[in-house]
Amino acid sequence: MKGVFVAALGLLVPTNALLRFGCAKSSIQRLDPLVNPGQSPSPHLHQIIGGNSFNISMDPATHDLVKQSTCTSCQFTEDLVDTDHSFHSSNYWTAVLYFKAKNGTFKRVPQRAQQGIESTQGGMMVYYMSDALFDQAQKSKVTAFKPGFRMLVGNVNYNNREEARNFRQLTYICMQNEGTREPETINFPDKPCPAGIMANHRFPTCWDGVNVDSPNHQDHVAYPESGTFESGGPCPKTHPVRLPQILLETVWDTKAFNNKADWPSDGSQPFVWSSGDSTGYSSHADYLFGWKDDSLQKHLDGHTYVSAPTLKTQSIAQQNKCTVKDMVGEDYDSWLKALPGNVMVR
Template sequence: MKWTPTAIALALSAPADALLRFPCAQLVIDRLDPLVTPGTAPSPHLHQILGGNSFNVTMNIEKDMPKESTCTSCQFSEDFSNYWTATLYFKAKNGTYKRVGQKPNVGFDGVNGGMTVYYMQDGLYNFAQTSKVTAFKPGFRMFVGDVNARTPEQIERFRQLTFTCLQDMNTRDPQTLDFPTKPCPAGIMTAVRFPTCWDGVNLDSPDHMAHMAYPEYGTFESGGPCPASHPVRMPQLFYEVIWDTKPFNDKSLWPDDGSQPFVWSFGDGTGYANHGDYLFGWQGDALQRAMDSPCYQNCPTLKTQNAAAMNKCTVPRVVREDIDGWVRELPGGHQANYRK
């Protein structure tokens, strides 16, 4: 799981000016996590998973995922990566829980739930995208967040994981680190921004985070430099997930004490434990080719597929349990918990 300095130098010499923004439909909702708990079925909590249909309980790093997959639930048909997050639940006054569905972002009508994925050279609102970045390599994987965080202090190092209370589908600010405290007219959007600086050697690390870092100061968007320990600038991988909380916006359904009723599938009721997982699986040099080409959303160097094809790519659930009805406990036996 090493990458040579010569290969790094060659990759960094390429020009770049692309911003990829695309939808991925739901591949499966299941209690599997081949990154954090490989080989374990069921995993401790429920996830919503997108991407290539080679997704399985182990995801052996030695295998070539693009060759294992026969379809992808993402718009770019050369992208067999897997992207996943925890799922969101509503807790009713009687203590039962109901899973919150997802809906597509603006411009992606017809896509079955899922989320929006970005790969960027520069900040989201910089359409020039002129910085040079090195695409992720086969076998690369990473995680961001802290599933045990329940206080502002514990989430301080993960300030790139946010919530937006959508007034309409175009709302993007303000962003908070905890769950919104009032009903959101168009739903709740979670944002997961992964670190962008690589150590240049390891495709993974024991905690799936140490091989990556955020800029030494500033942010990716402000052009902050990578630290000397992690000198290779990679694309900003960024998820936007829109949770359809509108069916639960009747304030009479909310707790009498005025607290907010949403919890992550592992029980976190603060929102501070927001997190995301990524397994790279682009075919050949497709991602680097896109990063080196001028394109936004629709990239001429990549093959695309329509919403029907994205929606058609699914895999059967491995763990059979009720994920659609009202339940007395969250999958895995979790109950809502709040600040420590």
């Protein structure tokens, strides 16, 4: 996975190679407007970045999506749409990582900002790319997402390697230092990771060209017919439109939990997703598109990456101020006797 290694290590990629930006954490709570719209609380806990329009229900037809958003926790302010003086912004979210102690209690693992955005409160690094990761020119044509576009990658119910193969490149990196980007595994690391565990979520990159969503939030998109986006694999005829590759990197700061004396006595690894998965195979992420007008398409067409002169930026202090109000009101951060929502570990 040479291409993945080169580009995921954004600090070593030439500044014209891809669009890469940091997003501060905007909220941690048990809501999922994509999979469980209108349900509060949702079955398991999520960490959320992006616009403060994130809500219990985000049905585009009801305009719940736009009526309250005034900011984004991401670096680029164009990742925020103004529609008749109402705003909505892209949102990205994943499950939350917990440490399970020998006595059966749970502690949330904090998110850690990567080098270059150290002052950002947790959050993620987000990538949009139009070509193979190892191709610094990034000259291929991709079609930016359309208004209302949303998708889900991964499956919360998966718990074995064969199931996980249905989704390409949902991986983990056991970071030895800030620059570690290999090897990648599809299950949780089985040893302490000195610089934390990086979770990577790469979304499908082929679209049917018609639907901005589907009942399971997955059927309107697909992976390349062969290979991966990075290897230049062609899109299937059913999904002929090539989309940008979205990659989310979240670094979970596991340093406080690296004493193996605190790990299970049977030698198994101690981390579990807030969904109850202790294998890592259920890794999943959600995306709601919200870029302003055609700003993303213009940027992708311009091939001016990372430095992004066509895009307006905001300071990290401004990003950190953009938060989503707590709509659930539960303790997710203390030592807990059970995962939030009493989710069972499996």
